[in-house]
Amino acid sequence: MDLTVAHQFDDAEQQQEASTLGMWIFLATEILFFGGMFLGYTVYRAMYPHEFAAASSHLDVVLGTVNTAVLLCSSLTMALGVYSAQLGSRRMLALCLGLTMLLGAVFLGIKFYEYYQKYEEGLIPGSGFTWAGANPNQTSLFFVFYFIMTGMHALHMIIGLGLMTVLVLLTRRGRFTPSYYTPVELGGLYWHFVDIVWVFLFPLLYLIDRSS
Amino acid sequence: MSETVIQPRTYLSIWGVLLALLAVTVGVAYVHLAWLNPVVALSIAVIKAVIIMLYFMHLRNSPRLVWVFVGAGFAWLGIMFVLSLGDYLARQYLPKPTMWLP
Numbered sequence: 001m002d003l004t005v006a007h008q009f010d011d012a013e014q015q016q017e018a019s020t021l022g023m024w025i026f027l028a029t030e031i032l033f034f035g036g037m038f039l040g041y042t043v044y045r046a047m048y049p050h051e052f053a054a055a056s057s058h059l060d061v062v063l064g065t066v067n068t069a070v071l072l073c074s075s076l077t078m079a080l081g082v083y084s085a086q087l088g089s090r091r092m093l094a095l096c097l098g099l100t101m102l103l104g105a106v107f108l109g110i111k112f113y114e115y116y117q118k119y120e121e122g123l124i125p126g127s128g129f130t131w132a133g134a135n136p137n138q139t140s141l142f143f144v145f146y147f148i149m150t151g152m153h154a155l156h157m158i159i160g161l162g163l164m165t166v167l168v169l170l171t172r173r174g175r176f177t178p179s180y181y182t183p184v185e186l187g188g189l190y191w192h193f194v195d196i197v198w199v200f201l202f203p204l205l206y207l208i209d210r211s212s
Numbered sequence: 213m214s215e216t217v218i219q220p221r222t223y224l225s226i227w228g229v230l231l232a233l234l235a236v237t238v239g240v241a242y243v244h245l246a247w248l249n250p251v252v253a254l255s256i257a258v259i260k261a262v263i264i265m266l267y268f269m270h271l272r273n274s275p276r277l278v279w280v281f282v283g284a285g286f287a288w289l290g291i292m293f294v295l296s297l298g299d300y301l302a303r304q305y306l307p308k309p310t311m312w313l314p
Contacts, residue, residue: 017275024278028285035289042293043300065238069231076227079218079268086217185270192268196261203237203253211244 004180016182023186027193034197037152041145041204048138053209055142058123060114064206067110068198074103075195082188085181093184094171100191101164104157111154118143146205153201156194163187216273226267233260 009015045052081096122130125140125147133139167187170176176184237256245252266272271282 017277020274021278021281024281024285028281028288031285031289032292035292039293039296042297046297046301061238061241065234068234072227072230072234075230075264075268076223079223079226080220082270083217083220083223189269192264195268196264199260199264200254200257203241203250203257207237207241207249207253209249210241211249 004177012179016185019182019186020189023189027189030193034149034152037145037149038200038204041149044141044145045208048135048141049209051135051138052142053212054133055139055146056205056208057210058118058121059146059206060117061206061210063110063114064202067107068202070103070107070110071195071198074100074107075192077103078188078191082181082184085176085184086178088176088178090171090174090176093176094168097164097168097171097184101161101168104161104164104191108154108157108161111150115147118147149201150205153194153197156197160187160191160194163190218267218270218273222267226263229263230260 005012005015009018077096077099081093081100084092084096118124122128123143125144129136129140129143131139164187167184170183233256237253240252240256241249243249265282271278
């Protein structure tokens, strides 16, 4: 009998399947959590298409693209981390988790630099919002969605970095073996989910009507 | 674990495909396709999300019960979008109710 199997489970496999299913149920609630914001965004973009396009052109496509690439790379290192855990290579796992954290931190750094740029340009919604073009009120709605959606995404990234820190500590203590690495697998699921949210945020926020 | 272990080679090719799709989505955004632009951008995003889920998130080798729960998540997202947009987007085509207004 494996010591890492809790007594309510028949075996390690059943235990991991239950954990994975539980994580996916949590992620389904996260889909709906972000879904509500995507829905609000869709409704207002349909209402004010020109204002949203004009506002979107003030976002930096280069920084957004680099950040998307950084996040996709962090998903690769996370996936390789899970592979290392499956092999039982503790050093590789710690390295992959460390790289994932580094890339996550780079993403947040670029994101906060973008926020600072928006602050300098007076594009924070509220009394300080300055907009030379038409319909400043409708335009500021775009920035409301921009800051809330990317802000919630950044919060998820920060939580992800916290989870990675715990995983690195557990790895160093030798808690993971090829027959028990469920926390690494679940941490990976969370990290990839946050990546998927960004995969939708990037074209919706940065790439509106760039061709005209 | 009995689940099939995905090899690093697979992860690397998936990563390459994702970066290629990112390049395509940025490139296409600068081509004038009118109403097709957001459709193309979202289709590429959906493809990226699906391959991330299938390979990085191991959905491909997961029990089908997990698929049911993931499907349920997206199904409810769909219900929320269809019903809400059915309301908001149809408002301009319907007469405004006047009889209960003060």
